[in-house]
Amino acid sequence: MRGHDTLSRQWRRLRLHLKRQHGTKTVKFSAAEQGRWFLLLHDLLAVGFSLQHALSFTKTVMPGLIPILSDVERQLAAGEMLATGLQKYVSQDLYYQLRLAEQHGALPQTLSELGTLRMTAVRQRRKLRSLLQYPLILLGMLAMVVCGLIIFVYPELHSWQARPGSDRWQTLTINLGIYLLTCLLIVGGLHWYRWRRLSPCQQMIRRCHWLIVGRSYRLYYSYYLTSNLAGMLRHGLSLQEIIRVTNQYGKQSLLYQFSAIIRQLVAEGEQFDRVIVRYPFIPNELVVFINKGITLEELGDELTVFAQLQFKRLVCSIERLLVWVQPMIFVLIATVIVTLYLSILLPIYHSLQGVA
Template identity: 30%
Template sequence: MKKQQWPLKTQADFFELLGQLIANGYALERALMTVQGVLPKQRLALTTIVAGLHQGQPLHQLLAPYVRREIARELAFASVHGRLSQLVMEIGRREHRRLRQSQKLRQLLLYPVVLLVMLAGLMGLFCTYLLPQLQQMGATMPQLSHWGVGVGVSVLTCCVVCWLGGRIWRRRNWLQRLQLLQRVPFIGSLVQLSIGYQMSLQLGLLLTSGIGLATIVKRSATADGPELVRLLGTQAERGLREGQDLRQVIQSMPLLPSECQHLFAKGKSEQAIGEDFQILAQRKFELLERQVQRYLMIIQPVCFAVIGLIVIGLYGIMLLPMYRNMGELMTW
């Protein structure tokens, strides 16, 4: 039986409840069994997860088929820093916020999509019924075939560009892909804030758990870690072999927020730096949420502007020639 990913709301409820139970002293297996009563639809999957824990399998591998890949990568570090309850509660709160944002996006797009469907329906009725009758009356109408050819060429061009972009994307590793996404207009800032939040959160949890920077670098370069983490760890190890200082290597790692330079420059202990990283993670998440809200506020006006341009274009293509023909008929 193929395993399906849980809905976003289920993922958020699961992680928030699991974190609360672990924080209140529940063992991981007992907490998962308790969650079964709250999420009965996931009872079979949770039973499988508990059985896998009995066999010694890590939690992030057992949850990977049911949660987003990003969450599975974050959970992989829980076996290192041991702060599972804090991490899963943070994931639960974050996923609830993300769920609210996606719901708001659907609400904002509902009305423009309905208008576009109605507009397409009117366009279809005009071309199917009204246009042939006007042509039978001798009215001179625009040749829609030319427009069809133009639209077809545009669609073909977009498909070719997407195909070439997909080939280039597949040839890049995850580090190069994320660096490329950070340069894309509009979404680049969102990607940068999201990566900064996740990396700051994980580094904060690791450092405040007493794990040194050298251990973090060594652990990140292991073969069983996620691809992105493995690439970053390998790059850090290369810098150490070249004789660079450990903190300089961490500071020069790509994707880390620029604020990290100030955190390491203070000369604090690694425990204090970890606490600063956790504060930075919360700040990055607040900025990310604020940026998403700003984009959500402009999506609907942009959609209405596009619909308005489409209406004006259809008016110029269809109705103006028809009015011109009516004027010629009136002059006879």
């Protein structure tokens, strides 16, 4: 009997342990939570909290993140870095950025930048939702009008038509719509297939050349690249050491792609400024900074200021994109309304011609 009770207690403990592990894996670390936590952690470190004490404090004021922060605390207690504890909760590029900052003593500054970037993205996402609210209501009402026309009006218009061939315009419109939809699906499938076959470097190049949002991608890549290079250079890492460090990163990360480009240039003996035009995610100003002939620490300081400027440009670029959201949707609504008017008036016009 006593052995049975002991076995039952062990089984309950095992289930509780598995439940806790499962809960830790399913907890989501959203962008808004990341932004608030990064900024709070930066403030605590700035006033003298140790990293372990700051984690314990954030568990108290942000109880929703207790499973994640408890896991991070266990990693720190085992001698791991903060970035290692957060690795499975954040993106790959964000993990490497935190890892570099922690290795080179720039963690508080990086936490502030990441928190500001995350909160800016959250505010812009909320602004986008507010801008889309009214146009989406109009689109919903317009969809109801289209359904009403298809069910009630178009059959009546069809019955008014006097000539056997007078519905050719409507048939032509339907066939044209089906043809265009089929072409769009085929072209979209081909583009998706080609995109999946591109290398990570080629995908980044394509993103930088996208219409409307390409400039925002270039500014983000420029900010991310220069801010991380600045941190490594400020701590005296040479070009060979930077290549050796970033070569250990995941192949999907931007820093690995940059180090691969540098390795290729060194191996082939090409000039950096001649090849940089092939990679729009590398800022052209980087060549100017490198050719100044200043020390690595001074180059790191100047790249830090340049990264901050790129961050401000990135925020302004996204803000300008949001301004155009409503006008573009209103143009789409106006186009649909004009098309509906034509679809009603043209059959009536053809019917009147038949009567005359």
